[in-house]
Amino acid sequence: MAAKIVSQARVQPAPEPVYLDLPQQVRARQHLWGGASGRRYMHSVYSLLECPPLPKASYLLVRREQGGRRRVLHVGLGQSEAATLNLAGVRQRGAQLGANEVHVHFAAQSDAARTLTVCDLRAGQLGDLSSQPERASA
Known part of the structure; x- marks a missing residue:
């Protein structure tokens, strides 16, 4: 059985990427957190609402009080290859x-x-x- 080409597909350039209006250079502060091993880990600090899409990375969800004191609420891991999916999970849990x-x-x-x-x-x-709170305390 032979195939016959009726018409060739048109070759078109790839479309431009869609601009999602995400900040490309979100300003971040730095903070060191210590582990049980004594090792210290440098973290980039973002507000929950201004956090950019996250690649696979470890993160802490933190409540910063008015006096400046920080309290860790959750330690997590972005596991998806899709950075926006990791960000959605972080924002929901946060x-x-x-x-x-x-x-x-x-x-x-x-x-x-x-x-x-x-x-x-x-x-x-x-x-x-396994220690972490379930919901925000009132």
Whole structure:
């Protein structure tokens, strides 16, 4: 059985990327958090609402009080290849817990290193590996 080309497909240039109106250079502060191992991890600090889409990275959801005191509410891990999906999860969990800052640690390059970082920070900041609040306290 032979195939016959009736018409050739038109070759067109690829469309331009869609601009999502996301800030390209969101200003971030830096903060060091200590793990149970004694190791200190540098984090970029963003407000919950201004946080950019996140690649695979470990993060802390933090409540910063009026006096400047910071309280860690959750230590998590962005696991999706889709940065916007990670951001959606961070914002949802942050809203549930009453967080107003996201502290992101970008330095860990592998899944194993990110998981180790999360375990170390969770044990160091929250007391044990499973300790975290369920909802924002009134």
